[in-house]
Each structure stands twice: as C-alpha cells, then as structure tokens.
Amino acid sequence: xxxxxxxxxxxxxxxxxxxxxxxxxxxxxxxxxxxxxxxxxxxxxxxxxxxxxxxxxxxxxxxxxxxxxxxxxxxxxxxxxxxxxxxxxxxxxxxxxxxxxxxxxxxxxxxxxxxxxxxxxxxxxxxxxxxxxxxxxxxxxxxxxxxxxxxxxxxxxxxxxxxxxxxxx
Numbered sequence: 482x483x484x485x486x487x488x489x490x491x492x493x494x495x496x497x498x499x500x501x502x503x504x505x506x507x508x509x510x511x512x513x514x515x516x517x518x519x520x521x522x523x524x525x526x527x528x529x530x531x532x533x534x535x536x537x538x539x540x541x542x543x544x545x546x547x548x549x550x551x552x553x554x555x556x557x558x559x560x561x562x563x564x565x566x567x568x569x570x571x572x573x574x575x576x577x578x579x580x581x582x583x584x585x586x587x588x589x590x591x592x593x594x595x596x597x598x599x600x601x602x603x604x605x606x607x608x609x610x611x612x613x614x615x616x617x618x619x620x621x622x623x624x625x626x627x628x629x630x631x632x633x634x635x636x637x638x639x640x641x642x643x644x645x646x647x648x649x650x
Contacts, residue, residue, distance in 0.1 A: 499531075502539065517549075520557065544596070552583040552602065559588050562596040562614065569602045589624065593643060598633075611639045 486503040489495055492510050499513045502521035507513065509527040516533035519525070523537055526545040531537065535549045538557035543549065547561050550569040555561070569583045584603035588594065592606045595614035606612065607624030617631040627637040627645060637648040 508545075526563075538590070550583075551580075552585045553588070554585065555588040556590040556592075558591045560593040561588075562594055562598065564597050565594045566597075566599045567602070568600070571602065591641065592622075609639065609641050609643075611643050 487501045487505040487507065489507040490509045493507045494512045496513065496515040498515035500518045501513065502519055502523065504522040505519055505525065507525040511525050511527065511529040513519065513531045514533050517531040518536045519531060520537055520539035520541060522539055523541045525543050528546050529543050530548040532549060532551045534551045536554045537549065538555060538559065540557055541555050541559045543561045544563040546564040548567065550567050552569045553567050567586060570579045571584065573579065586600060586602050587605045589606060589608040591609040594600065594612040595616065597614055598612045598616045598618065601619045604618065604621050606618070606622040607626060609624060610622045610626045610628065612618055612633065613629035616629050616633040618628060618633040622628055625638050626635045627639050628634065629636050635649060637645050640646050
C-alpha cells in the first residue's frame with residue numbers, strides 16, 4: 482500500500498505489516514498494529530488502537546478512544562461510537578496468558594454501536610442492528626434489533642437508517 486493511498490496524522494503509528502485501504506483517514510495518536518486490516522474509505526478517530534488480526538471492512542467509522550482487539554471483525558459500513566469497548570477473553574487474568582482463548586466477535590454490515598457501549602467477546606451483532614450508548618451486550622444480536630441497557634436487552638427494531646420502526650413493550 483502506498484502511503485499516498487490513505488491519510489495519517491503525523492502522530493499516528495502504523496506498524497509494518499498493517500493493511501490500510503485507499504481513502505482511509507487515521508487521526509491523532511492512533512496505533513494500527515502489524516496484521517491489522519482496514520478497508521477502503523474508513524475514518525479512524527483519535528486515540529484508536531487496531532490490534533493484530535482485527536479486521537475492518539470498507540466505510541467503517543471508528544470514533545475516538547476505541548480499541549478494536551484481535552478477534553474483532555467489523556463488516557462494511559459499521560459505526561463504532563466514542564469509547565465503545567470490545568473484549569476478547571471471557572475471564573482475563575494478568576498473570577495468565579490466554580491469547581489462545583481469544584473469542585471472535587463479528588459486527589455485521591451497517592450495524593452501529595453507541596458511545597461507551599461494551600461488547601463482550603464471542604458474539605455476533607446482526608446487520609444494521611443499533612446498540613444504544615452505554616449498553617452492555619452479552620449475547621448475539623439479531624439483524625435490525627435495537628439493544629439498550631445493562632445487560633443489553635432488545636427494546637425494538639430499527640430500519641437501515643437507524644429509525645425505530647417497532648418498540649417492544
């Protein structure tokens with residue numbers, strides 16, 4: 482990849498072996514690690530970390546202060562809100578290496594995750610689902626579902642544009 486195919490702020494760190502698609506912009510103090518894959522026309526905000534083997538599709542928007550860890554796959558057109566959190570191990574301990582226990586998390590096409598939401602590893606968030614700000618998601622999310630709260634629960638359905646089309650009482 483020629484550096485001219487994407488833009489990176491001078492404070493961004495891009496490790497050799499990272500793949501970055503044309504038209505992508507990487508902002509201040511972000512770190513793209515070796516083995517990370519970022520698609521075309523993505524916007525990577527300030528203070529973002531994309532870990533090895535994390536995959537972002539095309540047109541993904543990652544807001545400030547997000548870490549996308551190994552095992553996370555975000556398909557095309559995904560939105561990751563400010564300071565949302567992904568995990569990759571169910572039972573982390575600082576004194577035990579559990580890298581072989583990383584669990585994959587998949588965020589399907591067009592899904593949006595709100596600010597400060599936490600996504601527990603090993604789940605799939607369906608196409609165009611909308612995760613509300615501050616929610617804690619612990620299980621698979623259907624396509625077009627609206628999820629809010631802690632623990633996250635489905636309160637309705639949204640359309641492709643994120644408008645609520647049906648509320649569950």
